[in-house]
Amino acid sequence: MAKNEVKIFDIMACNVYWDFESSIMPKETHKFLVAFLPTPGEATPDLIESLTAYGPHGYEVEFKNEKYENLGKNGWFIDRQITNYWYMVNLPSGFMKEGEYTIEVKTKDGRSDKKTRLQRDAPSDAAVEAYLKHRDRIINSFSPSRTRPLVAGSPLKDVACSWETLKDAAGLDAYYVYRLCPASTPMEFDGNNLTWFDNIYLQRLTGKGDDSGLNRDEVVVKKELDAQTSYGYFVEITDANISGEANICIFQPHQFFMTP
Numbered sequence: 001m002a003k004n005e006v007k008i009f010d011i012m013a014c015n016v017y018w019d020f021e022s023s024i025m026p027k028e029t030h031k032f033l034v035a036f037l038p039t040p041g042e043a044t045p046d047l048i049e050s051l052t053a054y055g056p057h058g059y060e061v062e063f064k065n066e067k068y069e070n071l072g073k074n075g076w077f078i079d080r081q082i083t084n085y086w087y088m089v090n091l092p093s094g095f096m097k098e099g100e101y102t103i104e105v106k107t108k109d110g111r112s113d114k115k116t117r118l119q120r121d122a123p124s125d126a127a128v129e130a131y132l133k134h135r136d137r138i139i140n141s142f143s144p145s146r147t148r149p150l151v152a153g154s155p156l157k158d159v160a161c162s163w164e165t166l167k168d169a170a171g172l173d174a175y176y177v178y179r180l181c182p183a184s185t186p187m188e189f190d191g192n193n194l195t196w197f198d199n200i201y202l203q204r205l206t207g208k209g210d211d212s213g214l215n216r217d218e219v220v221v222k223k224e225l226d227a228q229t230s231y232g233y234f235v236e237i238t239d240a241n242i243s244g245e246a247n248i249c250i251f252q253p254h255q256f257f258m259t260p
Contacts (some may be wrong), residue, residue, distance in 0.1 A: 002047050004039035006107045009084070010201070010243040011115045013053060013101035015124045017131065018249045020234075025073075028084065030096040032061060034103045034115075035086035035201075035243065044085040045076055049106045051087060056099035062086045070187050077191050082202065086192065110232050115244065123239045124248035127166065127174060131237065131250050134169035142235075144257035152260050153181050157224040161255075163235055167215040175200055175213035175241045180221060183232035186254045195231065196221045200241045213241045218228070232256045 012033035018025045032053040036044050050062035068075035073090040098121045104114035131138070141164035144150045150159070161180070166172040178198035183189040200213030225231060237250040 002039075002042060002107070002109055002149065004042050004047065004107055005071075005111060006039060006044060006113060007037045008105060008113050009035045009037050009073050010069040011101075011103045011117060012246055012249075013055070013096070013117055013119055014129075014238075014246045015095040015119075017128050017248065018090075019135075019253055020251055021253045022069065023056075024184065025090065025092050026094070028094050029032050029090055029092050030094070031088060031090045031249070032063070032101070032103060033086060033088045033243065034063070034105070036084055036105075038071040038082065038084045040083075047109075049108045051102045051103070051105050053089070053101060054197065055101045059097075059179050061089060061091065064137045066148050070189070079197070079199070081197070081199070095121075099223045117244045120247050127237065127239055127248045127250060130166050131169035132177050134166070137169055138164050139253060142255045147258070148259055152259055154260050156227060156259055157222070159221045159225060160218055161221065161233055161235075161245045162218040165217050166237065167191040168217070172239050173215060174239060176216040177197045177213065177238065178216075178219040178233060179236075180231055182226070182229055183254075184230035184256055184260050186187050186232070189232050189254060191233070193230070195225065196223055201243055211241075227259055230256060233257065 016029045016031050019033045045065050053061040064074040066075045069083040076085050076087045078085050102116040106112045143162050166174045180196040181194045198219045203212035232254050234254045235252050238246045239248050
């Protein structure tokens, strides 16, 4: 029998407005995500028999128990900072129906765990409407980027990445999640190889404020970056800093910059 019991920490079942450039995915998608508590000394995927999401009217989706790849868009990630695994599956079949969604894990030792959340349309619709109305302004505000490169001689540590928020543009509160890694194209962006992750969910959990990520318009990368390297980052907009309360995630276009 495994030393650890596999327990779900939190889930997402929400709409995704997929605004990544040159993507085969349509704009209106949805996703399921489940984060597990750490299983010290054992890799969580080795303990899992099946992982399934259920929704209204018999809707059912299976997670793949394999490393997430950009082409397949179904599998696991590992957050090495806290050594926990989380799984995500992205579905191209439009926004999800309003209602109750459940994710259930079954383990090889015969145990199971599950969590449920309620998806609501109104917060999702409001965020997407505000984003689309002000999209050009928001996208053009990112710095650094290909149009706003780092200047020669810029330090490689404490690089500040900034942008305008929905609060700036439309007066709408939202939360912002930032991820950075070496990359020069969206397909090279590897969520399992992050240089910096502004994890607002962990910040909220560890008592750094109920408003972690709220209207955040800048992240300072405390890790020293490699010289003469292309880095990519993307900033995700969502309506909650607790995964199980999120109704929408907006995947804004990746931004890229070269270090001096």
